[in-house]
Amino acid sequence: MSRQGNDKSRPGSARQGGYKKDSNTRGNAPIRKAPSKFASKPEAPKEAPKAPKAPKRPSNPDEMRLNRYISNSGMCSRRDADIYIQSGNVKVNGVPVTEMGYRVKLTDAVQFDGVNITPEKKEYVLLNKPKNFSTAGDDAQGAANVVDLVRNATKSNLFPVGRMDKTTTGLLLFTNDTEIVQKFTVPNQRSSKVYQVTLDKNLKYEDLERIQAGLMIEDYKVFVEEVAYIDDQPKSEVGVKMKTSNVKVVRKIFEHLKYDVLKVDRVTFAGLTKKNLPRGDWRFLTEQEIINLKNS
Numbered sequence: 001m002s003r004q005g006n007d008k009s010r011p012g013s014a015r016q017g018g019y020k021k022d023s024n025t026r027g028n029a030p031i032r033k034a035p036s037k038f039a040s041k042p043e044a045p046k047e048a049p050k051a052p053k054a055p056k057r058p059s060n061p062d063e064m065r066l067n068r069y070i071s072n073s074g075m076c077s078r079r080d081a082d083i084y085i086q087s088g089n090v091k092v093n094g095v096p097v098t099e100m101g102y103r104v105k106l107t108d109a110v111q112f113d114g115v116n117i118t119p120e121k122k123e124y125v126l127l128n129k130p131k132n133f134s135t136a137g138d139d140a141q142g143a144a145n146v147v148d149l150v151r152n153a154t155k156s157n158l159f160p161v162g163r164m165d166k167t168t169t170g171l172l173l174f175t176n177d178t179e180i181v182q183k184f185t186v187p188n189q190r191s192s193k194v195y196q197v198t199l200d201k202n203l204k205y206e207d208l209e210r211i212q213a214g215l216m217i218e219d220y221k222v223f224v225e226e227v228a229y230i231d232d233q234p235k236s237e238v239g240v241k242m243k244t245s246n247v248k249v250v251r252k253i254f255e256h257l258k259y260d261v262l263k264v265d266r267v268t269f270a271g272l273t274k275k276n277l278p279r280g281d282w283r284f285l286t287e288q289e290i291i292n293l294k295n296s
Contacts, residue, residue: 062105062106062107063103063104063105063106064103064104064106064119065101065102065103065104066081066085066090066092066097066101066102066103066104066110067081067082067085067100068081068119069104069110069117069119070084070085070090070110070112070117071178071179072119072120072121072122073110073112073117073118073119073120074120074156074157074159074176074178075112075113075115075117075178076178077178077179077182078179082100084112084113085097085098085099085100085102086098086100089112089113090110090111090112090113091110091111092104092108092109092110092111093108093109094109094111106119120156120157120176121156122175122176122177122290123153123154123156123158123174123175123176123177123284124173124174124175124177124180124284124285124289124290124293125150125153125154125158125173125174125175125282125283125284125285126171126172126173126174126269126272126277126282126283126284126285127146127149127150127171127172127173127174127281127282128169128170128171128274128277128278128279128280128281128282129146129149129164129168129169129170129171129172129279129280130149130169130279130280131166131167131169132144132166132167133145133146133148133149133166134146134164134165134166135160135162135163135164135165135172136163136165144166146160146164146172146174147160147174149280149282150174150282153174153282153284156176157176158174158175158176159174159175159176159178159181160172160173160174161173161174161175161180161181161184161185161245162184162185162245162246162247163246163247164247164266165247165248167263167264168247168264168265168266169263169264169265169266169279170195170264170265170266170267170269170274171266171267171268171269171272171273171274172266172269173269173270173272174282180293180294184245184270185245189243189245190243190296191243191269191270191271191296192225192241192242192243192268192270193241193242193243193244193245193266193268193269193270194239194240194241194266194267194268195239195240195241195242195247195250195264195265195266195267196230196237196238196239196263196264196265196267197237197238197239197240197250197254197261197263197264197265198236198237198261198262198263198264198265199236199237199238199254199259199260199261199262200236200259200260200261200262201236201259201260202234202235202236203229203235203236203238203254203259207257207259208227208228208229208238210257211224211227211240211253211257212224212226212227215253215256215257217252217253217256218252222249222252222253223242224240224241224242224253225241225242225243226239226240226241227239227240227241238254240253245269247264247266250264251264270292270293270296271289271292271293271296272285272289272293
């Protein structure tokens with residue numbers, strides 16, 4: 001009786017050339033080798049070609065947006081100019097224009113509410129105002145006006161930023177940039193001013209604390225950023241830092257506490273100082289000062 005277990009001729013025997021077990025398999029499942037570092041990598045799928053970018057429209061120095069043209073002329077801000085344009089109160093070469101973003105050439109004839117206008121270069125002039133000059137436009141004929149002090153600075157029509165009475169001295173900004181005028185005269189404007197105030201008597205420390213805490217004047221709460229005695233000066237010399245450009249508010253603070261205000265001098269305005277600017281003199285702002293002013 002032959003031994004079946006020793007039959008070397010049965011199918012599947014390795015020696016008889018049947019199913020040979022691959023050295024790279026486990027059972028019937030092939031073992032996958034890690035790819036060689038020299039194996040060629042599969043090609044990445046090709047991206048669809050990108051559409052060419054539209055060519056950027058070159059700026060033309062001989063034309064500008066209509067609202068900017070109006071603002072540069074000193075009539076109003078760009079935002080207000082848009083309102084006038086939409087209402088049909090602006091004409092270009094005799095034709096009403098209501099399109100937002102409309103561009104005009106510098107050679108075009110532009111009428112704003114029936115008035116011929118031309119754009120002006122923005123000018124910024126800083127004056128160290130002396131006494132006895134007013135910013136009011138309704139003074140009696142012959143009264144000295146601050147505009148007379150900067151009249152020879154430029155041919156542009158300059159406006160003072162804020163108002164100062166005759167007795168107040170110090171920094172006063174002039175410009176034909178209506179957006180800057182509006183920015184620094186609205187009630188919620190954010191720039192700081194510093195005033196040096198001279199009183200008829202020493203300011204009591206408890207009154208200084210009351211000012212710092214905020215005073216109720218004519219049904220309004222008046223706040224200051226800082227108030228302090230001036231170093232190496234009598235206690236009647238007080239420095240006040242606040243955001244308002246209305247000098248009358250500064251006076252009312254001390255008059256409310258029964259002090260007579262002898263003098264108010266604005267020594268800083270939105271980061272601008274009186275350095276190298278004698279009383280009665282003016283100067284143009286530097287480019288960096290203009291940038292700072294617009295960002296303040």
